[in-house]
Amino acid sequence: MKRPIFRRLLAVTGSMTLGLMGAVALGSPAQAHHTTITGVAECTPNEWVITWTVENWETTMTAKIDVTADPNTAITNIVDGATLPGSTQVKGGWNYGKLVGEQRVPLSKRNAELTVKGKWTNGNTQTNKGSVQLDANDCGEHKVEIKGAAKCDQETGNWKVSWTVTNKHFRDEATASIITQNGPDNEKSAIKKANGQWVTLANENVIVGLKDGDKIAGGAAKSATQTVEGSALAARLKVELEWSRDRYRTKTEAVVQTVNFDGACVKNTPKPSVVFASDCTGLVTVTLMNAKDATKPATFVVNGAGGWTSGPVEVLANGSVALTVPKDAASSITVLESGNAVKDGTYSWKDATDCHPVEITSDQTCDKLTVTIKNPAGGASATVVLTPVAGSAPAATEKDVKALSSDAVTKTVAPGTTETVEFEVGENGLVVHVAVNDAQRGSITWTQPAGCEPIGGEVVDTCDGLVFDLKNPQDGSKADLVLTPSKGEAVSFTLNPGDAKKVEFKADKELTVKVTLNGKVVDEIVWEKPENCATPSPSPSAPPTLPQTGTNVTIFVISGLLLVAVGFAVFMLARRRRLNMTEV
Structure with missing residues (x-):
């Protein structure tokens, strides 16, 4: 029978199944x-x-x-x-x-x-x-971005345009090309002129910092600048980027960016000017100026003779600075601004006739006014008109002066010469109006000098000489007197207001006394001997008489009468003169 074989097969199959189930049971936790x-x-x-x-x-x-x-x-x-x-x-x-x-x-x-x-x-x-x-294809875009901005450079008067070109792909490197005259299409890099016409750039050389063939890394940017004339209206830049990666095909993109300018860019410019002024001492004042509409400070340098220099002097717009050039450097002055000669910026000091004006002086005495006209050697010939007017009438113009007097004195005075004109002073005083070369130079008013007040007193001729009996009034001025006799010593003294002085000079046949008041001889007194100054002869002696007793009253009476008679005779015989001295 085959039954045992079948059983064995079933047993083997069951064993294998159980083994597999055990292996799975053991392996499941590890795999989980x-x-x-x-x-x-x-x-x-x-x-x-x-x-x-x-x-x-x-x-x-x-x-x-x-x-x-x-x-x-x-x-x-x-x-x-x-x-x-x-x-x-x-x-x-x-x-x-x-x-x-x-x-x-x-x-x-x-x-x-x-x-x-x-x-x-x-x-x-x-x-x-x-x-x-x-994946690089997911890393940004194969695109180019251009940004631009313009700023006026007022130092040069040009527009400074800043360009930024960006590779928008974060990974792939790009190669740049500036599209100019040789570019493939019409909208190229160009400048818009003041007349509104676009003029294409001849080449990329005017773009500084970016040129054909430059590499721009992924996600990176390239900066560049461009200089454009200040009168331009706009600038345009066209850039193409090209990407190549491994086996992928080449990609390109071109972008145009335009920057419009705001008005015109004008160079900051100073507007310098200079003014010179000198005096007669040789000093020169240099005024440095910068006009109100200047757009930049002016930097001046003033150079003079002998190596003199001011060094840099900065003047702001609508400002001015004055400086002085010394006499030793004033013969040759040059003004520069930022190294350039300033218009009308040279000067040389020279002596001028105006530096030597006619000098008018006066001298006044008690009865005269003397005008002295001195023309210095460096001056010019001058015509001086002196118009005397009695009193002290004012006169503003030459016409007014001529209306006051017709006694004008005209003097033409050459350089280096002096003229003198003397005028008498009347009771009402005197004013002399002065004109030099037809220009009024004011007037000279006579003022009575001190010491012109009369000195009171008298001079008496006596039988023995001269007697000066002097008195200075209370309202007078200080008076210095010198009395000088023809023989003998002079007598000097001072009479203050209110003082009196008596001086006697003895005569010897002749006598003259010179009177000097405040340094000037004002009079000369000659002694005149009075009449009846002869010496009487002695009376005869009385005859001897007998002695008498008692008091002789008759003698006293007679003696008294004789003395009175003698005094009266002296009084009648003496000459008297009053003194009225005035400095003239």
């Missing part, structure tokens, strides 16, 4: 312990930013993790030794425990991998790997 790793990459201008997520499996157990990253750059949160949270069971499924971290990777990388080894609390371990492709 695992992590799920996913990544999402974002391209930025400078790098890739990858967000990694590590998830636990369907278990409430936590796990310690070890991490290996390629590229090996830091990842936030997902680090060696970190704890992966356990999952929680919810109705209908699981809420997986997870860790989320961020990694930054260079743009040059093509992919990134993250390997995580987990060890769960039951001792089971499992290593899992996740990766993400870094």
Whole structure:
């Protein structure tokens, strides 16, 4: 019978089935312990930013993790030794425990991998790997961006245009070309002139900092500048970028950007001027000026003879600065502004006839006014008209003067000569009006000098000489007198107001006394001997008589009468003169 064989087959089959079921039962726990790793990459201008997520499996157990990253750059949160949270069971499924971290990777990388080894609390371990492709096609756009701005450079009067050309693809390098006269289309790099016409740039050389063939890295920008005349209205720049990568086809894009200028750019400019003024001493005043509408301070330098210099002098708009050049340097003066000669900016001091005006002086005595006209040697010939007017009438013009008097004296005075004119002073005083070369120079008013007041008193001729009996009135002036006789010593004295003085000079046949008042001889007195000044002869002696007794009254009476008679005779014989001295 074949029944035993069938049984054996059933036994073998059952054994194999039981073995397989045991193997599966033993292997299932190990396969259940695992992590799920996913990544999402974002391209930025400078790098890739990858967000990694590590998830636990369907278990409430936590796990310690070890991490290996390629590229090996830091990842936030997902680090060696970190704890992966356990999952929680919810109705209908699981809420997986997870860790989320961020990694930054260079743009040059093509992919990134993250390997995580987990060890769960039951001792089971499992290593899992996740990766993400870094596709350059997702890293920005193959586009070019141009930005421009203009600023007026007031130092030069030109527009300074700043250009920025940006490669908008964050990874792929681009090659730049400036589209100018040789470009492929009509809208090229150009300048809009003041007349409104666009003039295409002859070549890219006017763009400083960017030229054909320049490389612009992914996400990078290239800066350039352009100088445009201040009268222009606008500037236009056209740039083409070309990208080539691996087996991909070449890509290009061209962009045009226009910068319109705000008005005209005018160079900051000073507006210098200078004025010279000198005096007769040789000093020169230099006034440096900068006009009100100047747009820049003026920097002057004043140079003089002998190496003299002022050094830099800054003058603001609508300002002025005055400085003095000394006499030694004034013969040759030059004014510069920022190194350039200033219009009418040279000067040389020279002696002028105006520096030697006619000098008019006067001398006044008690009865005269003397005018002295002195023309210095360096002056010019001058015509001087002196018009005397009695009294003190004012006169503002030459016409007024002529109306007051017709006694004008005209003198033409050559340089280096002197003229003198003398005028008599009347009882009403005197004013002399002066005109030099037809220009009124004021007037000279006679003023009585001190000492012209009369000295009171008298001079008496006596039989013996001259007697001066002098008195200075209370309202007089101080008087210095010198009486000088023809023989003998002079007598000097001072009479103050209210003083009196008596001086007697003896005569010897002749006598003359010269009177000097305040330094001037004012009179000369000649002695005239009075009549009947002869000496009487002696009376004859009385004859002798007998002695008498008692008092002889007759003798006393006769003697008294004789004395009275003699006194009367002397009084009648003497000549008297009053003195009225005045300085003339």
